[in-house]
Amino acid sequence: MKIGIHGLTSCYGCQLSMAVVERILDVVNTFDLKYFYMLSSGGKIEHVDIAFVEGSVSTEKDEEELKKIRENADVLIAIGSCAIHGGVQGILCDEGVDYNEAFKMVYGDKKIDYNGRIAQPLDKFVKVDYSLPGCPPEEDDIMYYLATFAIGSWPEEKDYPVCAECRRAGNPCILIEKGEPCLGPVTVAGCDARCIGYGIPCIGCRGPVPQGTAWFDSLARTFKEKGMDKEYVRKRMAIFAAQYGKLDEMLDKVYGD
Numbered sequence: 358m359k360i361g362i363h364g365l366t367s368c369y370g371c372q373l374s375m376a377v378v379e380r381i382l383d384v385v386n387t388f389d390l391k392y393f394y395m396l397s398s399g400g401k402i403e404h405v406d407i408a409f410v411e412g413s414v415s416t417e418k419d420e421e422e423l424k425k426i427r428e429n430a431d432v433l434i435a436i437g438s439c440a441i442h443g444g445v446q447g448i449l450c451d452e453g454v455d456y457n458e459a460f461k462m463v464y465g466d467k468k469i470d471y472n473g474r475i476a477q478p479l480d481k482f483v484k485v486d487y488s489l490p491g492c493p494p495e496e497d498d499i500m501y502y503l504a505t506f507a508i509g510s511w512p513e514e515k516d517y518p519v520c521a522e523c524r525r526a527g528n529p530c531i532l533i534e535k536g537e538p539c540l541g542p543v544t545v546a547g548c549d550a551r552c553i554g555y556g557i558p559c560i561g562c563r564g565p566v567p568q569g570t571a572w573f574d575s576l577a578r579t580f581k582e583k584g585m586d587k588e589y590v591r592k593r594m595a596i597f598a599a600q601y602g603k604l605d606e607m608l609d610k611v612y613g614d
Contacts, residue, residue: 358506359405361392363426365412365419366446366476369395371437372411374493380500387507407432407506409489413439413446413476420482427483434502435479438492442564443600446476451592451599478600487512490545492562492597498547515546518566519559520576523550531558532579540593542577543607564598565607577611587612 364372372395392400402422408430414420427433438444449459456475479485489502489512505512519541523530528550532539539558541550545566552559580590587608598604 358387358407359389359391361400361402361405361408361426361430362390362395363392363402363408363410363422364394365410365423365440366415367412367437367439367444369411370493371440371491374491374496375409375436375499378496378499380496384500384503384507388503402426402429404429405431407434409434409436410479411436411440413443413478414482415446415473415476417472417474423479423482432486432506433479433483434487434489435485436489436491436494438490438562438564438597439476440479441485441488441490442598443476443478444492444597447478447600448595449475449599450477451595476600481600488514490515490547490563495547495549514567516567517546518542519544519546519548519550519553519563522546522548523553526550526554528553531556532576532583536583538580538583538585538589538593540590542579543590543594543611560596561594562597565594565601565604578613581612 362372362375372393376395391403391405394400402425408426410423410426410433412419414423435441439446443450449456456473460473487502489498491498502512523541526549531537531553532541537558539553540561541553541559543565544559544561545563547563590611591604591608594604
């Protein structure tokens with residue numbers, strides 16, 4: 358099975374996670390790695406069965422490269438919060454800041470060799486078949502995706518929140534018991550509630566749980582009981598998911614608007 362691992366504008370953390378998977382030897386013989394720039398500059402974009410793409414579309418060059426990858430891939434998987442939701446660099450959209458104004462604020466009068474833009478997720482430009490969440494993705498998730506394809510199957514994406522894993526881990530609920538602004542009720546699971554296990558409230562780095570918050574609406578409404586208004590929660594979620602199209606719909610459910 359031929360695979361390609363690509364990176365658009367990002368920190369390359371998702372690719373690094375794939376490069377250091379400890380159990381990669383369990384499945385490596387199943388795959389013919391055609392492109393992985395982090396490991397070798399010798400590859401080129403060619404037809405593959407599966408293309409993993411990290412990062413957001415933040416330049417015209419990103420858009421051109423992404424479309425070329427899509428044209429040459431039977432299956433395309435968005436890896437990480439940048440590829441799925443635009444990531445941290447997509448927050449300009451939520452802040453309502455003009456791209457040129459933001460560029461000048463950071464770089465002054467310096468010029469760059471390409472045309473930049475506010476970062477957007479992959480599905481704004483091409484069809485995305487699967488999403489592998491995380492910032493970066495967890496090794497177990499990476500192995501699960503690779504292993505399911507290796508046996509001719511396909512991955513099922515998690516549709517439940519971090520709260521489910523947090524409860525299983527036996528952590529005290531820092532949202533209810535301490536009033537900490539934990540986004541566990543509305544963030545997709547897969548991290549084993551690692552941050553909460555250290556007493557750190559979830560900041561939503563894995564992105565919003567898909568298909569609404571029906572299972573945890575009542576818990577999420579605790580935001581309101583703890584004095585966290587909708588705009589406050591929206592801004593915290595927007596750090597990683599400003600361009601999630603159903604963000605306001607999700608919050609309307611939570612707040613009963």
